[in-house]
Every structure is written in C-alpha cells, then in structure tokens.
Amino acid sequence: MTEPHIDVAALAKLARLDVSPEELSRLEKEIPKILAFVETIQTVSGEVTPEIPEVRNVMREDVDPHESGIHTEVLLAAAPASEDGHLVVKKVLHK
C-alpha cells in the first residue's frame, strides 16, 4: 500500500485540537512514520474473520436508576461554569 498523504491540519480540525505551526510541521513528519510502522497488518491475508467480542454489554430494565437530581450538585461542582443546575456554554448557533 502506498503511503497515504496525511493532511494533519485537517485531522486536527476534525479532532477539535489547536496545533501550533511548529508542531504541525513536526507532526507532518511523525504521523506518516507511525502509519508506516503499523502498515504491516496490510500484509495479513486470507481468512481473517471479524472479531466477535466475548464480553457482552450488560442491559438493565429501562427504569429510573435513582431519584432525579441527586447527583446534580456534585457533578456540576466539577464544571468550569454552571448556573441554576445547568452547565453554561458559549453560543452554539450563529446567525
């Protein structure tokens, strides 16, 4: 398989990650090397069956697990900004 062109800036945008120009130029060299390192799996051929996990998800009855709101205060205490029992975030939609 030929080495794919890696647009690191586009990946960083997808990953919601600010990357400085210096780091970007370093990553543009490092990431293709890492991908070349993992390339060997492309040589595995033949009957490769997809993995079926042995450990399965555990389901419970779809009922209220606890009284609503009892954990709100303690969880919101960890938030950078909250108000009246809600998280405060910056504007999401713009005109």
Next chain:
Amino acid sequence: MNLAALSVAEARRALDAKEFSALELTNAYLDTIKVKDTELHAYLEVWAEQARAEARAADERIARGEASMFTGVPIAVKDNILIEGRIASSASKMLENYRASYDATVIKKLKEEGAVFLGRTNMDEFALGGSTENSAFGPTKNPLDTTRVPGGTSGGSAAAVAADLALLALGSDTGGSIRQPASFCGIVGLKTTYGSVSRFGLMAAASSLDQIGPMGKSVADVHMLFKAIRGRDEHDGTSVSESLYPARPLKKVIGVPRSLLAKGVDPEVLASFEQALETLREEGYEVRDIELPSLQHALAVYYIVNPAEVSTNLARYDGIRYGLSVPADDIGGVYSKTRGAGFGPEVRRRILVGTFVLSSGYADAYYRKARAVRSLIRAEMADVFQEVDAIATPTSPILPWKLGEKADPVSLYAADIFTVPVNLAGVPALSVPVSTVAREGKNLSVGFQLIGAHGAEENLCTIGAVVEKVHS
C-alpha cells in the same frame, strides 16, 4: 522498622500483634517519602494528613479485633484512579485541578478493608507512553539508577514500591503499563484478566485494553491485593464474575515463542530469561517452543486500536463538564483551544493518529483490519493455552533507558513488543524480577513475563513464585 523487608502478611501479623501501629507504619512511609521523593518524584501529591487519619481509624478497627487483610496497610494510587474529593489528574494539565466526584470501585473495596492511601503517583499523561516522561508534571526517576526512566505508564507506582515509599500500589495496564515499569524498577506487577477488576472510576484510555492491577515487592503481596480488588461490578458492564472462566489444573508446561526472541532483544536480557527458564526446568516444569505467527503483527494492531480508542475516549475533555476550560468566542473555539492547551505532545499525537485510522476511507484498511488481526492473535493464544499453563517472554526486550534518550515515538512503541499482545487478547500476565544486570556501576533489573489464559491468575502466581524464589 525495616520497610524493605516488609511483606503484606508480615505487616498484617505485626499490626494485629501490636508490634507497631498503623499510624507508626504510615509515618514510616511518609518519612521515607520525605527523604527520597524529592529526587525520585514518584508522587504527584502525598496525602499525609488524610493518610494519618485513615491509619488512626485502622488502629481503632484493629483494637476492636475487626481487621481485614489490608486494614492499616499503606498503598499508593495511580493518578488516573478516582478517590472522592481528591484531585485525580492523569498527570495532565487538562485535569490539574480536577477533584473526583466519586470513588472508583477498587478504592471503595480498599476503603472497606481499611487501607491507607498515601498519595497519587506519577504516570505518562492519560496512560500514554512507556517511561513516565510524558507526565505534564515532570518525569519520575528509576530508584535503581536515577539517570534512567522507571518505565511507564505506571512509573510512579513502580518507583514508589521499589523505593519503599509504599508497601503496595495500584496501577493500570493498557499495553504493558503495570508490567514494564515493574520490570524496570525490580518489582512484581500483575496485569489482570480483562473484566476481572472493575474499571469504574478508572479514567479510560483505550477501553478494550485498559485494566487495573496490583504492584508490589513480591508475588504473594500482589496476589493478595488482586484478591481484594477483583470481582464483578454492576457499574462496569465489561466486568465478569470469577466463575466465568473454568479453573485450569496446573500441567507444569511453559511455552516459549522462540521466533519472537530472535531479534531485538538485549543479549543480557535474553541470558536472564534463559536462566529463569532453567530454574523452571529444575523445578519440574517442561519448557517447550511454541508458534504464535500472528504475534509479529501485535505492535501494528496495538498502535492502531489504541489511538483509535484514545481519540474517542479523550473527546470528553472539551472544557465544558470538567477540567481545564480556555475561554473563546464560540463553543467550537472553547473545544479546540482547551484541547490544544490541555493535552501534551504524545496525547495529541495519539488523538491525531486515532482520528486518521477511524476516518472515512481509511477505517477499513486500518481500524477494521486491526480488529480482525486482533481476533487472530486471540485465537492463536487460546489454542496455545490448550497445551501450556503459561507463555514466557522477557517483559521488556531492553533495559531501562536514560531519561530523555528516546525522543522518537516509533522506537518507544517498538519496546512494547512482549506486553501489548496480552492486552489485545485480554489475558492476564505477571512480571517478576529474575535477575540484575550491571550498567555503569548500577544494578538494573530484568523482568520475566508469564502470560496465562483468561482467569489463570492463580496459576501465574504459582509459577511466578517459583521463579521469584530463586532470585531472592
């Protein structure tokens, strides 16, 4: 009090016999930390006051005759395991001031036992690395040679146990993060069967690989801590009951994947490994060569699956619900500025690689292919365990390197060759120190890894104790 010679069983006996109190024991460790940890930097935070309060409570419980195995026993906790009300940072700027909202299940179990928590130990940021140099708060040094790395990612936990800064420690192992630092620091570490120990309250790195496990000075100590923390937990859907895997009678047969040892292993590490095999033969074990052809792809599979899962799990650190939050004009700006400022270089690298291997157009060639090859590795191991009790390898192909010596990520990844297959297969593995190698006037430790079938921790501890006895 001779901390270096102290075992859990001996501590229990002496505490119950009132030869020393839990407070005296805790103070002995706190004093040692004060003397040694300025140089070693095994701890990110020492909870001296809380530890003394826990020790006093343990002494009262012992006086009432209600002691459990770990009542009054001082333990160090890796910085990615939550204790309610205390900072847990995963050695990241992202969570520098984050206080846990609840107890991890392993902590809840140890609190019920009356254990004493000495502090939180240094690690590679978000459990990504292999030297503890990726900590945002500076590296830990190897107690056997302070110019060298202690291994990672649980390097602080390993160094703490090795330098008598804790009797035991909790670590987590995603690709070798308990076993490799145990090997580098000359202690014992157990990576437990996937699902055997609850991960509720462990910060997720790569969820199909992560597991909490015990670290200590001896196989017996590690075995006891494992028994205290294992068990199914309704808060962790991947945890399993102890009876899931059938008991395996010990056949006294050890398998060695010879072709994997053919290149890249330090000659002195290899000699130590052969010597340990000889010990097992002398003790009546049959040592036979085995073939695990897919293992040659284990590193490639691991360094696809790990970043893929890391990039997904670490999406939660967005500056909204907890941790660092960098102001910006809109919510997208808050995400990317917070993540840019909060994550260190290796974390960023993994997130970007993970984003790539999961991206449309590449996910089939990388991520899905890796998952398929992973199932091959798992199946080959299951076949081998029909014949042998354990697979033996060196824990690490190389000795601990000098701090700052390995800057290239790929050369660091390659050092995980013997540990990552274990996490891919979800099986348990034990690292036991088997000999020392002199380098520049210091005695470095070499670890011997025993890999078992799912649920075979008991057998691993039995075999590990044989190997350990000869070395000590």
